[in-house]
Amino acid sequence: MSGRRDFDLPALRAGVLAGEKRAVARAITLVENRDELAYELVREIYPHTGGAMVAGFTGPPGVGKSSLLSSLVTLLRSDQKTVGMVSVDPSSPLSHGAVLGDRIRLSDHFLDAGVFIRSMSTRGQLGGISEATLQALLVLDASGKDVLLLETVGVGQSEVDVATIADTVVLVLMPGSGDSVQALKAGVMEIPDVIVINKADHPAARTMRSEIRSILSLDRDRPWKPPIVETEAIRGEGVDQLWAAVLEHRAFLERDGGLEQRRRRSIEHEVVAVAVSQARRRLSQAVAGDAEVRRLLDRVHARELDPLTATREIAERVLKLGG
Amino acid sequence: MSGRRDFDLPALRAGVLAGEKRAVARAITLVENRDELAYELVREIYPHTGGAMVAGFTGPPGVGKSSLLSSLVTLLRSDQKTVGMVSVDPSSPLSHGAVLGDRIRLSDHFLDAGVFIRSMSTRGQLGGISEATLQALLVLDASGKDVLLLETVGVGQSEVDVATIADTVVLVLMPGSGDSVQALKAGVMEIPDVIVINKADHPAARTMRSEIRSILSLDRDRPWKPPIVETEAIRGEGVDQLWAAVLEHRAFLERDGGLEQRRRRSIEHEVVAVAVSQARRRLSQAVAGDAEVRRLLDRVHARELDPLTATREIAERVLKLGG
Numbered sequence: 142m143s144g145r146r147d148f149d150l151p152a153l154r155a156g157v158l159a160g161e162k163r164a165v166a167r168a169i170t171l172v173e174n175r176d177e178l179a180y181e182l183v184r185e186i187y188p189h190t191g192g193a194m195v196a197g198f199t200g201p202p203g204v205g206k207s208s209l210l211s212s213l214v215t216l217l218r219s220d221q222k223t224v225g226m227v228s229v230d231p232s233s234p235l236s237h238g239a240v241l242g243d244r245i246r247l248s249d250h251f252l253d254a255g256v257f258i259r260s261m262s263t264r265g266q267l268g269g270i271s272e273a274t275l276q277a278l279l280v281l282d283a284s285g286k287d288v289l290l291l292e293t294v295g296v297g298q299s300e301v302d303v304a305t306i307a308d309t310v311v312l313v314l315m316p317g318s319g320d321s322v323q324a325l326k327a328g329v330m331e332i333p334d335v336i337v338i339n340k341a342d343h344p345a346a347r348t349m350r351s352e353i354r355s356i357l358s359l360d361r362d363r364p365w366k367p368p369i370v371e372t373e374a375i376r377g378e379g380v381d382q383l384w385a386a387v388l389e390h391r392a393f394l395e396r397d398g399g400l401e402q403r404r405r406r407s408i409e410h411e412v413v414a415v416a417v418s419q420a421r422r423r424l425s426q427a428v429a430g431d432a433e434v435r436r437l438l439d440r441v442h443a444r445e446l447d448p449l450t451a452t453r454e455i456a457e458r459v460l461k462l463g464g
Numbered sequence: 465m466s467g468r469r470d471f472d473l474p475a476l477r478a479g480v481l482a483g484e485k486r487a488v489a490r491a492i493t494l495v496e497n498r499d500e501l502a503y504e505l506v507r508e509i510y511p512h513t514g515g516a517m518v519a520g521f522t523g524p525p526g527v528g529k530s531s532l533l534s535s536l537v538t539l540l541r542s543d544q545k546t547v548g549m550v551s552v553d554p555s556s557p558l559s560h561g562a563v564l565g566d567r568i569r570l571s572d573h574f575l576d577a578g579v580f581i582r583s584m585s586t587r588g589q590l591g592g593i594s595e596a597t598l599q600a601l602l603v604l605d606a607s608g609k610d611v612l613l614l615e616t617v618g619v620g621q622s623e624v625d626v627a628t629i630a631d632t633v634v635l636v637l638m639p640g641s642g643d644s645v646q647a648l649k650a651g652v653m654e655i656p657d658v659i660v661i662n663k664a665d666h667p668a669a670r671t672m673r674s675e676i677r678s679i680l681s682l683d684r685d686r687p688w689k690p691p692i693v694e695t696e697a698i699r700g701e702g703v704d705q706l707w708a709a710v711l712e713h714r715a716f717l718e719r720d721g722g723l724e725q726r727r728r729r730s731i732e733h734e735v736v737a738v739a740v741s742q743a744r745r746r747l748s749q750a751v752a753g754d755a756e757v758r759r760l761l762d763r764v765h766a767r768e769l770d771p772l773t774a775t776r777e778i779a780e781r782v783l784k785l786g787g
Contacts, residue, residue, distance in 0.1 A: 180772055187770035201643035202650035275771060295652045296619045296643045317642035320524035320619045327525035329618045408764050411771055413747045416779040420743040424736045441731050447510035448598060448734055449503055456739040461784030 150178060154185050160223075160285045162257060169259050172276040183276050186283035193225070193282040196387050197291040197307030204315040205339040206292055208374035209383070214250050214258075216380050217288055223255040225281030228292040229270050229303060230260045257281060271414040275306060296321060304333075305410055308403060309390045311335040311383070314353075316345035326356045334367055335386045341371035341379065365393055420460055427459045434458065473501060477508050483546075483608045485580060492582050495599040506599050509606035516548070516605040519710050520614040520630030527638040528662040529615055531697035532706070537573050537581075539703050540611055546578040548604030551615040552593050552626060553583045580604060594737040598629060619644060627656075628733055631726060632713045634658040634706070637676075639668035649679045657690055658709045664694035664702065688716050743783055750782045757781065 148156065148167050156164020171179035198206055210226065217224050250256040261273055274291065281289055293303040304310045312333035314321050324330035336353060338346055353369055368386045372379030394400040427434045434455050440446040471479065471490050479487020494502035521529055533549065540547050573579040584596055597614065604612055616626040627633045635656035637644050647653035659676060661669055676692055691709045695702030717723040750757045757778050763769040 184770045184773055188767050191767055201646050202652060203642075203646040272772070279770070294650065296647045315642075317640070319526075319638075319640035320643035323524050323526035324619045327617065329525060405761070405765055408761055408771060409751045412761065412764075412775045412778055413744065413751055415772065415775045416747050416783065417740060417744050419775075419779055420783055421736065421740050424739050428732045428736055438728070438731055438735065441735075442728055444511050444514055447507045447602075448731060449595070449738065450507055452735045452738045452742075455735055456742055460739065460743055 150181055150185070153178070153182050157182065157186055157280055157284050158189055162254065165225075165257055165280060165284045166259075168280045169261075169277050172273050172280065173261060175273075179276055183279050187279060190279050190282040193286050193289045194391060195278065195282075195289045195291065195307045196309045196311060197293065197304030198311045198313055199293045199295070199304040199333070200313035200337075201296045201318060201321060202294050204313050204318060205374045206294065206313045209313060209337065209339055209372060209380065210290055210292055211249060212372075212374050212377040212380040213290070213384060214256055215377065216384055218250075218253065218255060222287040223285065224250075224257070224288050224290065225278075225284065225286035226256070226258045226290040226292065227274060227277045227281070228258070228260040228294075229274060230262050230294065257284070257286065270303060271306075271411065271418050274303060275411055275415065278306065296324075302410075302414070306407055308394060308400060308407075309334045309387050311337060311387065313337045313339055314349070315340040316343035316349050318349070322349065322352055322356070325353070332357065332360065332363070332367060334365065334390045335383070336367055336369045337372055337379075337383055338369065339372045339374050341373055346371060365390065423459050424455070427455065431459075473504055473508070476501070476505050480505065480509055480603055480607050481512060485577065488548075488580055488603060488607045489582075491603045492584075492600050495596050495603065496584060498596075502599055506602050510602060513602050513605040516609050516612045517714060518601065518605075518612045518614065518630045519632045519634060520616065520627030521634045521636055522616045522618070522627040522656070523636035523660075524619040524641060524644060525617050527636050527641060528697045529617065529636045532636060532660065532662055532695060532703065533613055533615055534572060535695075535697050535700040535703040536613070536707060537579055538700070539707055541573075541576065541578060545610040546608065547573075547580070547611050547613065548601075548607065548609035549579070549581045549613040549615065550597060550600045550604070551581070551583040551617075552597060553585050553617065580607070580609065593626060594629075594734065594741050597626065598734050598738065601629065619647075625733075625737070629730055631717060631723060631730075632657045632710050634660060634710065636660045636662055637672070638663040639666035639672050641672070645672065645675055645679070648676070655680065655683065655686070655690060657688065657713045658706070659690055659692045660695055660702075660706055661692065662695045662697050664696055669694060688713065746782050747778070750778065754782075 148164060153164055153168055153171075157168050168179065168182055171182070198210060200206055207228070214224050214226065250258060259277065261270065261277060278289055278291065289307075291304060291307055310333040312321070312335070314336065315338065321330065325332065338349055338353075340346070350369055350371065357367060357369075368389070370379055370383045370386050372383055374380070391400075394403060428438065437446065437451045437454055441448050441451045471487060476487055476491055480491050491502065491505055494505070521533060523529055530551070537547050537549065573581060582600065584593065584600065601612055601614065614627060614630055633656040635644070635658070637659065638661065644653065648655065661672055661676075663669070673692055673694065680690060680692075691712070693702055693706045693709050695706055697703070714723075717726060751761065760769065760774045760777055764771050764774045
């Protein structure tokens with residue numbers, strides 16, 4: 142890329158802190174490219190972060206998250222809030238078209254100076270996204286955006302995990318999201334802070350609402366009762382109620398010191414997630430390229446060495462994890 | 465537990481290799497308890513493994529996997545095959561009842577000497593299950609079972625990941641599994657080897673089948689075309705077609721050396737998964753209890769130190785992952 146020398150660290154730092162769109166864009170590109178300059182930048186701007194409100198939106202593909210977020214951005218802009226948004230995009234040859242289609246709805250906001258939207262590819266590595274997501278959100282936070290929106294696409298707990306960097310986690314479903322409802326019911330997916338049923342015009346929306354209500358009612362000890370909001374994202378219906386629910390959750394957190402606690406937990410979670418993804422990268426590289434590791438794997442394949450002993454040796458070699 | 469001294473290593477080894485149910489049960493309990501004796505046992509019996517055929521069944525909760533597997537065990541037994549089965553059970557206060565209900569269907573087989581069934585709890589740690597699952601399957605393999613069935617409960621890629629230890633991965637869905645279909649369509653969930661639509665009596669089953677067909681048809685380069693099998697697990701309908709599809713996939717793998725390749729890939733995958741889960745455990749322990757790590761986290765919370773620098777220091781301290 143030609144832009145590598147557009148910005149040195151002081152210029153990037155000044156640009157990001159001044160909220161300049163071009164500097165923010167460059168910074169997030171550096172983040173995506175795992176450039177050491179991004180690391181240095183985030184280290185320098187970190188004291189200027191923490192001012193933004195962070196809401197995470199997660200849910201299966203196809204439920205209308207992007208439309209919902211586009212409507213939400215419109216609402217926030219009408220309220221004079223500046224918005225930074227990061228979409229974690231599961232890139233795959235098959236998904237390309239589908240996800241691109243969703244993104245088009247967000248393009249309404251691309252010319253608005255008060256909005257910054259970036260889609261980041263997971264490049265097939267769910268774990269590796271933690272670090273880039275965290276850095277991108279910190280850049281947007283330091284750039285002075287009032288509200289940060291994080292969108293993760295997927296089903297299951299892994300995606301909810303990515304969203305836990307947020308102060309408020311919103312799970313977006315639609316009628317037909319039977320698997321997610323079952324996952325909530327069986328406890329294999331954590332209960333989020335706010336649940337949205339999008340495409341609420343659908344005849345099955347009411348059944349779904351009562352099913353989710355009965356799941357939530359099982360958990361009487363939860364101090365925060367997650368509200369269920371019905372939306373019609375394409376027409377912008379229910380988006381104000383959704384935002385009201387997010388603000389209510391935020392007020393709940395602030396009331397009893399929960400926000401501090403949550404951010405502490407979120408930091409712990411992020412540190413573990415980022416370190417784990419670094420460990421995974423190291424291990425994958427070693428498995429692919431380290432001759433001694435290849436030799437151990439060959440011996441496992443030949444049934445001369447059991448996989449756990451091999452794992453211990455490989456972990457010791459790559460991660461210094463002694464027995 | 466009183467049983468700790470029932471078996472020493474030689475007795476356990478002999479018992480497992482002779483296929484004695486009590487020795488196998490003890491071995492898997494040791495595996496679950498992360499006992500060093502389990503590690504030693506697996507190391508000794510490993511040369512006796514590799515003979516069993518391993519099929520992994522994954523899918524969201526509530527689709528009827530346990531009924532399907534119960535019917536499948538009946539079919540395999542009528543064919544004189546011995547069966548070992550491990551169910552990875554997402555334990556949570558909420559799920560307890562639901563999952564227990566499913567297990568009851570499998571209890572028909574508990575008295576059959578040719579069948580060994582064990583449910584293993586994830587104890588809230590999806591990552592940590594890799595090691596125990598791998599060990600339990602190796603114990604059952606060495607005990608001489610012809611067919612090993614692995615059941616993982618959940619939605620999304622993480623569960624498919626657990627199943628990749630198997631030679632053949634079967635994804636079980638039902639009409640209403642809209643989220644999983646969307647996840648396949650968007651490419652956020654890998655295409656499995658066989659797809660089952662259970663509860664095929666449902667009027668929406670046909671629509672679902674054609675939807676999945678059209679998703680699979682996008683991927684023309686795939687040498688193996690995953691068959692879609694419709695079942696009615698409670699009545700045992702379609703279970704023979706399901707098993708025929710698994711055998712067909714197995715024959716496909718054996719035809720062009722794919723089985724060797726797949727097992728190599730599976731070993732690599734397992735080694736990384738087990739080492740990553742060990743790294744995660746170390747990191748979580750350090751985050752919870754290591755005073756120096758706590759101090760770093762406090763500084764991050766106070767915005768004195770950015771999270772990535774803290775992560776690098778913590779990773780270096782806990783995993784010796786230098787920059």
